[in-house]
Amino acid sequence: MATGSSFMKYGTITSLLVVLLAYWFRSPFHGPGLDERLDVVLSSLLRAESKVGVNNVARPKVAIGFGGCVDIIVDSVALLNKIGLPPTDQPLHHDYIENAEQLAQSFGYFFAPGAASERYVMNETLFSQLVEASRELPGNRWAVGGNAPVMAGRMAIEGCDVLLGGSFSTDFNDVLPEHITVAGSAVEEPDIHLIMEYPSGANWGPYTSRRANRYIVHSDDHNPYLDSMEEFEKQLKDFHPDLLVVGGLQMMDNFPFKQGEREALLGHLSHMLSSASVETSVHFEMASFVDEGLLSDLLELVLPHADSLGMNEQELPNLLSLFRGANVTVLSDPNPRVATVLDQMRELYRLVNEQHRESGLGRALTRLHVHTLAFQAMIVTRGSQWKNTMSATAKASLVANRHVCGSSDIDPSKARLIMDESFSVSRQEGSPRIPLQETRPVSCWDEGDYQICVAPVLVCTEVYQTAGGGDNISAAGLVLQI
Numbered sequence: 264m265a266t267g268s269s270f271m272k273y274g275t276i277t278s279l280l281v282v283l284l285a286y287w288f289r290s291p292f293h294g295p296g297l298d299e300r301l302d303v304v305l306s307s308l309l310r311a312e313s314k315v316g317v318n319n320v321a322r323p324k325v326a327i328g329f330g331g332c333v334d335i336i337v338d339s340v341a342l343l344n345k346i347g348l349p350p351t352d353q354p355l356h357h358d359y360i361e362n363a364e365q366l367a368q369s370f371g372y373f374f375a376p377g378a379a380s381e382r383y384v385m386n387e388t389l390f391s392q393l394v395e396a397s398r399e400l401p402g403n404r405w406a407v408g409g410n411a412p413v414m415a416g417r418m419a420i421e422g423c424d425v426l427l428g429g430s431f432s433t434d435f436n437d438v439l440p441e442h443i444t445v446a447g448s449a450v451e452e453p454d455i456h457l458i459m460e461y462p463s464g465a466n467w468g469p470y471t472s473r474r475a476n477r478y479i480v481h482s483d484d485h486n487p488y489l490d491s492m493e494e495f496e497k498q499l500k501d502f503h504p505d506l507l508v509v510g511g512l513q514m515m516d517n518f519p520f521k522q523g524e525r526e527a528l529l530g531h532l533s534h535m536l537s538s539a540s541v542e543t544s545v546h547f548e549m550a551s552f553v554d555e556g557l558l559s560d561l562l563e564l565v566l567p568h569a570d571s572l573g574m575n576e577q578e579l580p581n582l583l584s585l586f587r588g589a590n591v592t593v594l595s596d597p598n599p600r601v602a603t604v605l606d607q608m609r610e611l612y613r614l615v616n617e618q619h620r621e622s623g624l625g626r627a628l629t630r631l632h633v634h635t636l637a638f639q640a641m642i643v644t645r646g647s648q649w650k651n652t653m654s655a656t657a658k659a660s661l662v663a664n665r666h667v668c669g670s671s672d673i674d675p676s677k678a679r680l681i682m683d684e685s686f687s688v689s690r691q692e693g694s695p696r697i698p699l700q701e702t703r704p705v706s707c708w709d710e711g712d713y714q715i716c717v718a719p720v721l722v723c724t725e726v727y728q729t730a731g732g733g734d735n736i737s738a739a740g741l742v743l744q745i
């Protein structure tokens with residue numbers, strides 16, 4: 264660890280204090296009941312969130328690409344039962360889906376651990392069948408989908424002016440919130456994404472899901488080509504955004520491009536990003552990628568231009584593995600410990616910045632946000648452009664509950680703290696532990712040249728929707744930092 268020595272010095276000084284604090288907070292005189300504890304954490308997070316606001320007079324300007332779709336959201340097991348697809352006896356990873364058997368195997372692979380996943384369906388007949396069956400399924404819902412529109416929606420609701428790069432049908436434009444300008448051409452048939460949700464403890468044959476999550480399939484025609492990019496780029500010049508966000512590139516994953524097509528698109532994007540003004544911060548939102556060719560293009564052409572990265576607990580080890588020169592990791596622990604995630608974040612931060620210094624290209628990485636089920640974690644370089652890290656981490660945590668429960672008012676009776684009462688800041692032996700203090704639930708401390716903040720999530724127990732969670736959470740974190 265590059266930051267090891269200064270980190271350990273800090274560690275020995277504070278570890279005694281931390282132990283004492285932990286003791287104080289665990290002593291029976293200060294041990295409120297579970298419900299009371301949750302109420303205190305909630306009110307403290309709300310206070311932390313409201314400490315800073317978005318400047319509503321000079322609304323921050325955010326440009327977000329790419330793509331968009333209509334989501335149809337269904338219960339996964341109900342759908343599989345409806346199409347008569349029996350549970351597989353062989354859960355298996357597939358880079359993309361060609362037939363119903365592969366769908367069952369791929370779904371089974373991610374369902375039991377409860378890991379978020381998204382796959383391209385190469386077989387249009389199969390995809391249409393799935394969408395038709397979903398339309399007929401009671402309880403289905405339609406929603407504006409895609410990373411860029413969801414992030415745009417959240418940013419606009421939070422008080423930003425947004426330029427959204429995507430090609431939408433005209434009726435779609437009508438349902439977008441105010442303060443969003445669309446850059447892109449109109450399409451007749453929007454791409455449809457099928458969101459197969461499952462709650463924690465759902466059963467599919469012999470499998471039981473360990474946590475609520477979703478498996479997404481799509482068979483896009485428009486999104487993989489980033490077909491709004493040219494129009495977006497044109498309008499970007501006069502928009503002068505404070506923040507430029509790139510997401511939705513996983514629609515290119517395993518898409519059957521013609522030779523050289525993908526490289527040309529990403530080369531174009533790379534040029535656009537490298538031309539961004541220094542006053543514009545650039546954020547890249549990771550996603551469920553397994554296509555090694557695409558990933559290596561992203562590492563070369565997109566990532567070096569980002570000041571900030573956002574991702575979940577699956578995407579972090581995957582990206583880290585690629586930076587170490589190893590293969591993609593398809594499935595990682597869906598409930599990782601804080602210490603594990605922080606160590607991975609430190610290493611990613613170090614590797615990305617090392618590469619930046621060596622190549623002299625692009626921008627330094629000054630912000631890294633990882634969202635997990637149990638907690639939110641951020642690394643932000645001290646003295647960088649990013650403000651209010653503590654409040655942003657609190658807000659990200661609150662939005663995680665709001666999104667999954669589908670309500671902006673948080674009901675503590677539908678929430679649970681699953682983060683431990685204290686966490687170790689690293690897996691390195693002798694690392695200090697930090698107690699979770701109900702009245703100050705966001706823990707922030709300095710290491711090396713950056714600050715780390717960790718906030719517990721009030722995990723929603725009555726799940727309305729998991730899909731789009733990462734986008735809402737990432738956008739909510741960013742909005743207080745620009």
Ligand SMILES: *[C@@H]1O[C@H](CO)[C@@H](O)[C@H](O)[C@H]1NC(C)=O
Pocket residue numbers: 361362363386387388389392
């Ligand atoms: C595509 O899916 C259909 C419907 O499930 C199936 O009948 C067909 O065999 C599949 N095609 C291929 C090439 O697997």
Ligand SMILES: *[C@@H]1O[C@H](CO)[C@@H](O)[C@H](O)[C@H]1NC(C)=O
Pocket residue numbers: 590
């Ligand atoms: C990495 O991927 C390559 C190509 O897909 C494969 O041949 C190799 O066995 C993989 N290595 C490991 C360690 O999984």
Ligand SMILES: *[C@@H]1O[C@H](CO)[C@@H](O)[C@H](O)[C@H]1NC(C)=O
Pocket residue numbers: 412413414415416417665666667669670671731735
């Ligand atoms: C997440 O974002 C979408 C799109 O902007 C929005 O409709 C939805 O309400 C958001 N979820 C929450 C809980 O804010």
